[in-house]
Amino acid sequence: MNAGSPVRVRFAPSPTGFMHLGHARTALYCYLLARNTGGQFILRIEDTDQRRFVQEALSNITEGLRWLGLQWDEGPEVGGDYGPYQQTERLAVYQEYAEKLVEMGHAFYCFCSTERLDEMRKAQQAQKINPHYDGTCRDIPLTEARQRIAAGEPYVVRFKMPRDGSITVRDEMRGDITVELGNLDDYILVKSNGIPVYHLAAMVDDHLMEITHVFRGSEWLPSLPQNVLLYRTFGWKEPKWYHLSVFLKPSGQGKLSKRDAAQYKEGGYSVMIHDMEELGYLPEAVNNWVALMGWSYDGSTEFFTMDDLVEKFNVEKLNPKPSAINFTKLDHFNGLHIRNLSHADLAQRIKPFFMNRGYITDDDILLKITPILQERLKTLDDAIEMAGFFFQDEIVPRVEDLIQKKMTAEDALLVARRAAEVLEQMPSMALEYTEEPMRQLVEELGMKPGQFFGVIRVAVTGQPVSPPLFESMEIIGKDVILQRLHQAIRLLEVEAQHS
Numbered sequence: 204m205n206a207g208s209p210v211r212v213r214f215a216p217s218p219t220g221f222m223h224l225g226h227a228r229t230a231l232y233c234y235l236l237a238r239n240t241g242g243q244f245i246l247r248i249e250d251t252d253q254r255r256f257v258q259e260a261l262s263n264i265t266e267g268l269r270w271l272g273l274q275w276d277e278g279p280e281v282g283g284d285y286g287p288y289q290q291t292e293r294l295a296v297y298q299e300y301a302e303k304l305v306e307m308g309h310a311f312y313c314f315c316s317t318e319r320l321d322e323m324r325k326a327q328q329a330q331k332i333n334p335h336y337d338g339t340c341r342d343i344p345l346t347e348a349r350q351r352i353a354a355g356e357p358y359v360v361r362f363k364m365p366r367d368g369s370i371t372v373r374d375e376m377r378g379d380i381t382v383e384l385g386n387l388d389d390y391i392l393v394k395s396n397g398i399p400v401y402h403l404a405a406m407v408d409d410h411l412m413e414i415t416h417v418f419r420g421s422e423w424l425p426s427l428p429q430n431v432l433l434y435r436t437f438g439w440k441e442p443k444w445y446h447l448s449v450f451l452k453p454s455g456q457g458k459l460s461k462r463d464a465a466q467y468k469e470g471g472y473s474v475m476i477h478d479m480e481e482l483g484y485l486p487e488a489v490n491n492w493v494a495l496m497g498w499s500y501d502g503s504t505e506f507f508t509m510d511d512l513v514e515k516f517n518v519e520k521l522n523p524k525p526s527a528i529n530f531t532k533l534d535h536f537n538g539l540h541i542r543n544l545s546h547a548d549l550a551q552r553i554k555p556f557f558m559n560r561g562y563i564t565d566d567d568i569l570l571k572i573t574p575i576l577q578e579r580l581k582t583l584d585d586a587i588e589m590a591g592f593f594f595q596d597e598i599v600p601r602v603e604d605l606i607q608k609k610m611t612a613e614d615a616l617l618v619a620r621r622a623a624e625v626l627e628q629m630p631s632m633a634l635e636y637t638e639e640p641m642r643q644l645v646e647e648l649g650m651k652p653g654q655f656f657g658v659i660r661v662a663v664t665g666q667p668v669s670p671p672l673f674e675s676m677e678i679i680g681k682d683v684i685l686q687r688l689h690q691a692i693r694l695l696e697v698e699a700q701h702s
């Protein structure tokens with residue numbers, strides 16, 4: 204349990220791409236901490252980079268959050284007292300704070316052209332020094348700068364980095380970090396098109412939205428000193444900072460990258476949230492899986508429901524160790540969470556998978572097959588291959604599948620005929636009428652059970668692998684079972700004549 208007071212945390216994606224695992228983890232940690240402390244989880248859209256804007260990214264992200272069950276308390280669609288929650292609707296706010304910084308003497312207008320800056324950078328590279336702004340416009344008197352702006356000269360606003368001294372900042376997972384201010388750049392706050400950069404917009408928003416804890420990717424760790432300096436320059440109360448560990452490729456070698464996405468999909472996996480839904484992963488399993496990539500409870504407990512996570516999540520157990528993506532583990536968690544569902548819930552979750560493949564499902568049958576599938580499913584999608592035959596009016600088995608190893612067509616024909624004869628006598632396909640008589644028949648025919656049941660299985664399900672045979676037969680029912688056995692008999696008769 205967190206003893207802490209209610210937090211305000213934000214998930215602040217840029218709509219420059221679809222929702223991926225990294226997003227899911229940041230959002231999950233925000234959500235868990237907010238729920239755990241009775242605080243607020245805020246969704247803020249950082250859409251100032253119009254060049255990289257991807258049309259459907261925003262809806263993809265909100266749908267992904269909802270699918271994962273991470274409903275935000277404030278943000279787009281739901282509103283809140285600290286809005287607007289989309290940065291392009293807050294541009295005037297950033298302008299105001301940039302102006303304030305200029306007036307305070309902590310920022311300046313810079314009129315350097317791109318060409319001049321390029322040359323400067325090249326010269327610095329040639330001298331083997333880190334590229335940085337050389338300070339040309341730092342000391343232009345403000346009145347002169349304002350005149351140049353009024354005359355229409357293009358400009359950016361830069362932070363006036365102190366030339367001396369150092370700053371010590373704290374990442375809660377890594378401890379204190381001290382850097383020399385002289386090594387930091389006069390970074391741009393507002394671009395020439397009037398749009399603020401992340402380092403201004405996000406800090407202003409975090410302050411105005413009273414964010415208490417910032418969870419963000421570790422790619423932002425190098426920016427922490429300049430971000431904190433902005434807070435201190437304004438005299439704002441700082442949030443606690445957590446730079447979440449990086450994800451590594453499944454091999455553990457190198458950072459996970461979007462470029463690998465195609466390769467994962469070939470293997471039936473994905474790091475994109477909408478794909479995970481389509482592949483048949485449960486949101487509960489995805490949450491459980493990502494929760495443990497950067498956090499642990501007691502180092503050994505692995506299975507967590509959402510309620511468990513809300514109750515047990517704590518920031519003390521976050522760790523900055525890089526964490527390799529392990530899809531086998533995801534499959535494992537998915538199996539566990541599938542087995543944790545009620546039959547009715549699981550039935551409803553597999554239903555859309557059947558429907559998307561064109562099967563006409565029947566809720567009663569779905570409910571009946573769910574118990575026999577539950578132990579066997581790795582993903583919801585597996586249900587189609589395992590149990591599609593329950594919803595097919597007709598199945599046409601392949602003769603070569605009907606005839607089992609070390610069997611002739613005649614042997615298989617005998618099995619189908621005798622089984623049909625015995626089953627015809629039975630009042631129904633309830634287990635009590637099928638299991639025992641079929642086992643007796645195996646003995647009587649002196650066959651291996653694997654061979655015998657292999658023929659029946661393929662005849663009634665059309666496939667060599669299926670859920671438990673007798674349970675399946677009971678669900679399919681006597682009429683259809685007999686029809687299917689007779690169909691197999693016809694196929695085998697033709698085969699026997701030709702062999």
Ligand code: GLU
Nearest residue numbers: 215216217249405418419
């Ligand atoms: N918009 C930033 C990103 O998507 C957010 C970083 C942050 O959470 O502060 O990387």
